[in-house]
Amino acid sequence: MKHPGRLVAELATVVIAAVVAFPLYWMVLTALKPADEVISADPRPWTLAPTLDNFTRALTVQSFGRYFVNSLVVALVVVVLSLLMSFLAATALTRFRFRGRTTMLVMLLVVQMVPVEALTVPLFFMMRSLGDTVPAFGLNHLGSLVLVHLAFSMPFAIWMLRGFVAAVPVELEEAATLDGASRFRFLWQVLFPLVAPGLVATSVLAFIHAWNDFLFAKTFIISAAENQTLPLALQVFIKPDQNDWGAIMAGSTLMTIPVLVFFVLVQRRLVSGLAGAVKG
Amino acid sequence: MARGDGRTAFAYLTPALLVLGGLMAYPIYQLVLISLFDYGQEQVSGGAPLEFLGLGNYTRLLGDQQFWTVLWQTVGFAATCVIGTLVVGAALAVLATRVRPWARMLLFLAALGAWATPAVAGSTIWLFLFDANFGLVNEVLGSTGFSWTFDRWIAFGLVAAQVVWCSFPFVMVTLYAGIKAIPQEVIEAAALDGASTARTARSVMLPLLRPLILVVTIQSIIWDFKVFTQIYVMTGGGGIAGRNLVLNVYAYQQAFAASEYGLGATIGVVMTALLLLITIGYLRALRKSGEEL
Numbered sequence: 115m116k117h118p119g120r121l122v123a124e125l126a127t128v129v130i131a132a133v134v135a136f137p138l139y140w141m142v143l144t145a146l147k148p149a150d151e152v153i154s155a156d157p158r159p160w161t162l163a164p165t166l167d168n169f170t171r172a173l174t175v176q177s178f179g180r181y182f183v184n185s186l187v188v189a190l191v192v193v194v195l196s197l198l199m200s201f202l203a204a205t206a207l208t209r210f211r212f213r214g215r216t217t218m219l220v221m222l223l224v225v226q227m228v229p230v231e232a233l234t235v236p237l238f239f240m241m242r243s244l245g246d247t248v249p250a251f252g253l254n255h256l257g258s259l260v261l262v263h264l265a266f267s268m269p270f271a272i273w274m275l276r277g278f279v280a281a282v283p284v285e286l287e288e289a290a291t292l293d294g295a296s297r298f299r300f301l302w303q304v305l306f307p308l309v310a311p312g313l314v315a316t317s318v319l320a321f322i323h324a325w326n327d328f329l330f331a332k333t334f335i336i337s338a339a340e341n342q343t344l345p346l347a348l349q350v351f352i353k354p355d356q357n358d359w360g361a362i363m364a365g366s367t368l369m370t371i372p373v374l375v376f377f378v379l380v381q382r383r384l385v386s387g388l389a390g391a392v393k394g
Numbered sequence: 395m396a397r398g399d400g401r402t403a404f405a406y407l408t409p410a411l412l413v414l415g416g417l418m419a420y421p422i423y424q425l426v427l428i429s430l431f432d433y434g435q436e437q438v439s440g441g442a443p444l445e446f447l448g449l450g451n452y453t454r455l456l457g458d459q460q461f462w463t464v465l466w467q468t469v470g471f472a473a474t475c476v477i478g479t480l481v482v483g484a485a486l487a488v489l490a491t492r493v494r495p496w497a498r499m500l501l502f503l504a505a506l507g508a509w510a511t512p513a514v515a516g517s518t519i520w521l522f523l524f525d526a527n528f529g530l531v532n533e534v535l536g537s538t539g540f541s542w543t544f545d546r547w548i549a550f551g552l553v554a555a556q557v558v559w560c561s562f563p564f565v566m567v568t569l570y571a572g573i574k575a576i577p578q579e580v581i582e583a584a585a586l587d588g589a590s591t592a593r594t595a596r597s598v599m600l601p602l603l604r605p606l607i608l609v610v611t612i613q614s615i616i617w618d619f620k621v622f623t624q625i626y627v628m629t630g631g632g633g634i635a636g637r638n639l640v641l642n643v644y645a646y647q648q649a650f651a652a653s654e655y656g657l658g659a660t661i662g663v664v665m666t667a668l669l670l671l672i673t674i675g676y677l678r679a680l681r682k683s684g685e686e687l
Contacts, residue, residue, distance in 0.1 A: 127497040135504035137519045203410035210403035227673040229620045232662030236424035265417035326512040328623045345514040366515040377510040
């Protein structure tokens with residue numbers, strides 16, 4: 115009796131899922147189409163002659179490969195540093211009682227509300243003067259992007275890891291100490307593996323944040339073309355009136371695939387990680 | 395507490411504090427400071443002395459007709475995005491509870507794809523789909539040559555649709571989890587008492603979901619208020635003669651295109667203040683609904 119209604123709902127679901135996924139399908143399809151089909155006046159939703167020409171053009175002519183590596187380096191360095199620092203800070207804030215602890219927790223919350231986009235002007239000048247002493251962290255260098263994304267991802271990472279560290283029973287630390295483990299060993303060999311689910315969720319978010327960034331890459335990397343990241347490189351393709359859509363879509367695909375794979379791989383853990391943080 | 399705990403805690407905190415102090419707290423202080431000066435290209439290159447303006451940049455901004463246009467556009471644009479995101483997200487969350495797992499799986503996979511797409515890539519794909527000459531949409535509608543990014547409101551609508559596309563999944567997944575967390579007995583009890591489906595939804599499920607709806611609403615407001623990438627990429631930096639500007643892009647253009655760094659910082663301060671007001675409202679609403687911080 116209930117079934118006709120459910121069938122209609124399922125039909126609607128399939129149609130909606132197709133509509134939502136369509137832009138991504140069109141992106142991959144266009145990236146695989148030969149040049150004449152891309153600009154054909156009668157675009158077909160399939161292609162009989164898939165080719166990697168667009169990818170080759172994107173990777174060689176626009177040296178997309180270089181930008182891909184740049185983006186990857188920035189995102190991975192941010193993830194590793196942010197995890198280490200946030201894990202230590204979260205441990206300090208949950209395992210120790212000290213003066214100013216509550217103030218720091220409140221500050222962590224407040225700082226998360228600040229629109230980081232508003233900080234482009236002061237950060238631009240800070241990076242400019244930092245570059246005079248340490249060129250690797252100055253404007254036009256990837257180090258400047260690492261620094262800002264590290265700072266932006268940490269408040270949330272600390273906040274989230276706090277719940278995971280708190281969930282590890284204190285008795286475990288006492289037992290480890292009785293067994294003669296130093297504080298250092300307990301930290302890295304017991305606590306660190308136990309908060310792994312939280313680390314997964316936080317690293318995904320930090321990675322995506324750094325990988326997707328457009329504004330700061332645009333502001334900081336002004337003249338050093340070799341140090342651009344993917345979001346900026348994609349912009350270079352877009353010219354008024356004569357866009358090479360095949361190559362643009364190939365570039366977009368290259369940019370989207372890593373995030374998509376990452377997302378699908380960890381979605382279970384991401385959800386449980388987020389749930390854990392809320393519970394904590 | 396053992397002796398030396400304080401020192402250990404401090405040692406653990408130091409790296410994080412250095413980074414956050416240097417790259418969050420100090421820039422916030424600098425932002426406010428710069429907004430009080432006439433800080434343009436000449437001052438940056440050292441060609442002219444810094445001039446302290448006090449609130450001069452603020453009075454100039456508030457007296458500027460364009461600022462008010464941009465502010466209202468931002469509010470309208472954000473409101474459209476928020477409402478669109480919530481309506482689509484909530485409707486699809488409900489739909490997901492009504493279908494068998496295979497259909498739900500399809501929907502969630504598609505949503506995950508939209509969610510994971512980087513903003514620049516997503517904006518570019520949409521730009522291609524709606525391209526005047528080679529876009530699929532114009533081919534299908536038979537309106538080849540029609541520009542979707544020329545008219546101010548059509549352009550805003552297109553960008554808003556893109557924003558909804560990539561942000562409804564968060565709302566959908568969160569609300570779906572919320573609906574699933576409602577104990578089945580509660581709904582059965584309502585049905586036994588003779589409540590219709592609509593009545594159960596309105597009087598039983600909605601109140602239970604209220605805290606969650608509040609969270610996703612405020613989260614969406616905060617996100618959509620500071621959209622940068624989509625507007626910048628899709629309207630080419632704020633549209634013809636800046637008619638598609640929102641606050642974030644406006645601040646960027648004033649600072650880095652017009653070299654009015656002081657004014658750019660001022661817009662940044664105004665934006666931060668507005669968002670903090672929204673956030674305070676959020677925290678108060680949370681407290682009222684009995685949520686623990």
